Amino acid sequence: MASRMRKLFHRQNAGAIEERRKMRKELFAFNKTVEHGFPNKPTALAYDPKLNIFAIGTSNGVIKIYGAPGVEFMGIHSGDFSVSKLFFLPAQGRIISLLDDNSLHLWEINLKDGGSTMEEVKNFMIEGRLKKISVCCLSSDASRLYLGTEGGNIYLLDVESFDLEDHIVYQDVVMQKLNDSPSSSVPDDFKVNPGAVEAIAQHPSDKDRLLIGYNRGLMIIWRQSELMLEASFVGHQIESLCWHRDGTHFTSSHNDGSYQVWKVSGASSPAKEPLVPYGPFPCKAIPKILYLTTKSEPFTIFSGGMPRASYGDRHVVTVIQDKTQHVVFDFTSKVIDFFTMSNVNDEDEFDEPHSLVVLVEEEIVFIDLQTKGWPTFQLPYLSSLHASAITSSNYICNVPSQLWEKIQEVGEHQQQNVMSTRDFPVIGGKNLVEPPAYHDLLLTGHEDGSIRFWDASASAMKYLYQVNVAQLFTAEGGEQNGSPGVVEAEEEWPPFRKVGNFDPFSDDPRFGVQKVVLCPQSGTLVAGGTAGQVVVMKMGEDEEEKKTIEVVQAKIVVDDKFVWKGHEALPVREEPFKFPRGFQVELVAQAHPPAAITALAFQSTWGIIAFGTSHGFSLIDTTLKRLIVSHCTLNPHDLSVTGEHMSRRMSLTKSLRASLRRVRQKRGTTKPRKQRERRSNDTGGKVIEGSDNTPTTPEKESRGRGFDDADLVPIERKIEARSEDPKVSMVRYVYFANTFVRDAHTATPSLWVGTNAGVIYIYSLGVPTGENRLQGNVVAEISKEIKLKHGAPINSMVVVDSDNNPLPDPIEVQHECAKPPNMSGHNLIVCSEEQFKVFALPSLKPRYKTKLTAMDGSKVRKVAFINYRSRNNDSYSENHISCLTNQGELGIYSIPHLKRQDHYQALRRENVTGIASLLFTPRGEGMYLLSPSEFERFTMSASTVTEPLCMLELAEGMRPVPPEPEVEPEPEPAAEATEEGAGGDADAAAAAAGAEVAQEAKPDAEEQEPGEKDAMH
Structure with missing residues (x-):
């Protein structure tokens, strides 16, 4: 009887289920689209002077070809072998690769699907030791x-x-x-x-x-x-x-x-x-040399040749032109290869090189040989993202044109008198993608205290500007200089000149930028560092006169028993400081103890910032430059914390207990056991979350809306209650919202803080408005405290209105960048490492929940709230939760019912760095570190795809003309038949045609979901 009811239910709801499946295909589609940055471990270089394109081969068998910005092709060899040599067949759009297994491969760039793609067409293997x-x-x-x-x-x-x-x-x-x-x-x-x-x-x-x-x-x-x-x-x-x-x-x-x-x-x-140019003492080898003629004096260009004893560790390329011009370009990583570019033909008398291109292990450098002093070119792509190790990142969508132009202007001013003013010399190929109608920024925080701004609007990511936070502090390494570019050396022999941006060394690890936030509407940049420093900066169009940096001390731990054994805070520069054009410091807040900043939020309309550390959190008034409140999250057992890295790994005893418990559960009865509350005593004003009566997603949504699609049911597993970990005080997330905290009638500004212990602190804020803002103090009062039953760390929180839209930032509404929120039916969505849960506001009554992970080691690592637009109807969109687990799996969940819409295996679980570095964008895209030097960009949105679409315009005859399709002979007319027979044949033909259509349509109906396919480049 039950099976009949299920069949009847499926039959009645088949139309709705099919409609939802179609909509999911219009909203969601996972693809890896483009790689930003510099290829990891390059091994080979080649140049085609006819098509004006160049290629880089890598140690993992990848070939990347670059032309004008936006022109990019990639080919991957089937075996895991390093590319030893590359050779372009000039003007043909073909390239030969030699691998270290002694195999040769011929690649072609051919037209396909409206653009050009790179394909391997032939290969050849030479065997034998003497034939290496x-x-x-x-x-x-x-x-x-x-x-x-x-x-x-x-x-x-x-x-x-x-x-x-x-x-x-x-x-x-x-x-x-x-x-x-x-x-x-x-x-x-x-x-x-x-x-x-x-x-x-x-x-x-x-x-x-x-x-x-x-x-x-x-x-x-x-x-x-x-x-x-x-x-x-x-x-x-x-x-x-x-x-x-x-x-x-x-x-x-x-x-x-x-x-x-x-x-x-x-x-x-x-x-x-x-x-021997750098003799007479023994020198290192000269691996490559070029002798190039000009109408004046010839060029001699070579790599290596340094004195072994004194400069044997230098990576150099020397350029000599007559006796007066002699420069040793000094790089911070090993020289792989180099070539020169010129505009002459084979028949011309002189070589006349105008540019020198040097590939080193960690970057590529273009040097202008026509401009006096031989400056370097600003790269429109292939920039060294890891010039200093990346420690944090953030993606900003729809940057206002006014701020964008200022960033471009100050960035150009920063490069003035340092970079060549000539246009970038590589212009081959044709970019078929229209210029984007919006401006997107990628911000990267680095180990040396710098913040770099990148134009991430298109497939070719370009460096724009750099802010050096380290220059605000003094350290044992001395003052910091944040001006990128060429560093002139002292007069010495050989005449070294430092070039390139890659610099893996940092004077002080405390400079590292752990969190970075930008408010594009107000032009305010906030950065949190490794030593508890939070720097607030604002865009300034003019150079600012010398002024003293204002510092706000935020003492989070006030207990005298607490002993901090970590690093000291960075001393702020005491002397007046002259700020150049660009982002200029407004305020420095210093947390005590000076532990790394673990969470950061900025509310520009209210003029406040909140930040968290491993010991608690603080709220700072950036308008009046004063501390509002600090809260310590340590329990009495944490007072002897040493500032060391926190770990949530189970002890051996706990691990064995968990394993035995799982075995008992499998062998025992299937009856559910009632879970006990972690605290049964009086909670004293705290809200203990975790009622077993909270409906899970399948019960709530499938019965209410009539959907029973098996592949959408979340994989819910029992979450094991964990023992109290003495090191769970770290603040994971801070969030501002104008919502209903105390009652259902009045929305007030509020601060929400989530910790590693699954605790949420809710503060009501009193923010003076108008003219009173400069005189009145911001008041913060703790309103409520939630303790999640399973105690998992809080990854993210958001308040949504009755239309399931996350509340916009008030400044976005003021600037008409977002619609005003619906101030009714607010819900709080809490995303922990192990489950998502929806609470009604202000009652905090649980409404929906879904358990994502369990005892198999899977944890949610990243969460974002994304608006997905339909690719067929731009006016239709849905808000969903997107998340990444430590298993490398991406998931999409509906709001508010938390029903899984799709999932994709995006990364290998062993790729810990990629998982830790992943960030989502508001448009449904994402990025993660593919290697220390490059980001892999992907999309989960069917309507938003940022990828190169380009072509090479080859001369006629470079590719064989495709054969014309053969004309099929018309079928002979069939013999006449009786009317009945004809009718019967017609019916049979119609039935056969129907069967054929059904056969063709079947794969579409049963098409494998995009998330079940392996991700491919």
């Missing part, structure tokens, strides 16, 4: 790839067929020719074993001549068509070779830090003596 590829050289016509090997032979790969040619330059044959040459002055020991092929270079005008360098120092010019040795040269151990543009000379670099210029015709002796 040591160096490659692409012929000038891109028809051959010369493969030099460890065994000393050179193989020729035909690019079109992607297979080896029969012709091989055998080392034995070369040595025989060398022995037969009467004019050869090569010592005998070089003729026996010259070593691996170290360098290959094709003559700039005569394609038949190859310059080959062997490891031990033997160099030859080989004429391919005649298999003839034209000339031989002997030097020190070879690192690299390069032809001069006229083809009459070439330059070699060596492992002893020297380089030589050789004349091709005439004697096989160098045109100049070996030059």
Whole structure:
């Protein structure tokens, strides 16, 4: 009987369920869209001068190709091998990759779905130890790839067929020719074993001549068509070779830090003596050298060559032009490769380089060779996000144009006289995405006390501006200088110049920015630090005269028994300080004890900030610059806390007890046991939450609304009551709301504070308005206190109105950025690590709850309240809770019924850094650290997708013309049939057609949910 009732219920509600499924597809769709920042562990670099694009290969087999801002392509090799070399086939939109497993791969950028995509089309593997590829050289016509090997032979790969040619330059044959040459002055020991092929270079005008360098120092010019040795040269151990543009000379670099210029015709002796630029003491090798001509003096550009003893740890690229211009560009990470850019053709007389591009392990730097002083370019993408380690982040949507323009202006002023004024030189490809109609900011807080502003409106994330909070304090490392860019070194030899932004060292770990908040309407920036410092800054258009920084002390723990054994507070600079244009300090609040800021909120309309630490929280009046209230959350057992990192890991005893309890529950009866209250005594004014009569989501919503979709039912598990942890005083979340706290008739400003122990403190605030604000004090009185029964840490809270809309910030309503809230039917949504719960206000009566996690180790780590818009109807939207667990799973839950709408496995559970760094955006997107240097951007919204859509415009004939579709012959007319037979056939045909339509429609009806698919790049 029950099964019949269920079937009848399903049949009656099938239409509503199907309609809801369609709506979910219009609202939700998970996709990983684009990677922002700098590729992790780069290993290879290539440049296509014809299409003006460049490529970076990485140690995990990824190839990324970049052109103009917004032009980006990515390919991933199937095996987990490092990319050793990259070679563009100029103007063809093709690139060859060599992996460290000795395999070669051909990639093409082809048109697909309205844009261009990168596809692997061919591959080839060379096997054998002696055939290990040591160096490659692409012929000038891109028809051959010369493969030099460890065994000393050179193989020729035909690019079109992607297979080896029969012709091989055998080392034995070369040595025989060398022995037969009467004019050869090569010592005998070089003729026996010259070593691996170290360098290959094709003559700039005569394609038949190859310059080959062997490891031990033997160099030859080989004429391919005649298999003839034209000339031989002997030097020190070879690192690299390069032809001069006229083809009459070439330059070699060596492992002893020297380089030589050789004349091709005439004697096989160098045109100049070996030059050791940073000798005479032993120097490191010069891995790569370029000799480039100009109408004035030539350029000599090389990497390495530093004196071993004094500067052997430096990562440098030297640029020399005549005797007056000599700069050693000093980087903070290892040099991978470099190339130069120019606008000349092959027929031109000079090289005329205008830019130098250097790839190092942690960043890429573009250097302007046309501007005096050789400044660096401002990057429109590929910025080093981790110039200092990222410690916090925040995403701001819809930044007002006025503030946006100010940020851009002060950022440009900050780079004035530091960066090149020329346009960025890489402009290849075509961006097909229209410029966004809005401005979005990503704020990143860093270990060195800096806050960086990034334009996150499009797929190419651009650096805008930097604020250095550390300069407000003094520390053992001395004063901080927050001006990014080039740092001029003192007069010394070699003439070093520090370039690039990557700087992994911090003078003092207390500078680290733990929380950052921006109010875009008021232009106020608030940052919380590692040593309990909270800095309030406001955008200033003009440079501010020297003034003393005002400090508010917030003593959270007042008990004399408390002993703080952590770090000291940072001393604020006492002397008057001159503030440059941009964000200028208004106030510094200092928590005592000086523990790291764990929660931060700012209410610009009321002029107050709230922040929490591991010991409690404080409320500060930013208008009058005074402390309103502090509250200590420590219990008597915490008075000897040392300020060490808090851990919620179970002890061995607790873990064993939990395991045995689970076993007993599985073997026991299925009857539910009544859960006991954690505190049965008089609570003394506290509200103890956790009544078992609170309906769960399936009971409340499915019966009330008629939905019984099995895949939407949340996975609810029993939550185990935990023992009191003595270290649960940390404040996790602070929140301001203008809602009903004391009664249902009058809405008042309020502060809500959630702790690690599952406690919520509710304060009623009295905020003077109008002219009284500057004279009257803000009054804060504790109104209520909630203790969650399961005691899980509070991740987030929000008050929603009767329309299920989170209450907007009052300043957003004032500036017409948000609609005024509905001031009736307010509910409080509390999101802890283990469950979500809805309370009616002001009674705090529980209405709905859903248990997300249980004893299997799953915990909610991140929560956001997001408005999802329909991709087919922009006027329709729904508010939902989005969350991430420590298992890497994303979930979407309805408001207020807390019914799960969708879920996706986004990250691996082992990716602890990615989970900890994830942030949601108000538009239904998100970001997390894919590596220390790059963010992975994803979307859960079907209507909001930020991804590159671009194409390469190739010359006609670069791709084969697709064959025209064959015209199918018309079917012959069928023989006439009787009317009955025709009718029968027609019915049969209709039935068959109906069956075919049903067969085609079936996969759509049973389509796998997006969250069940594996996430793909």
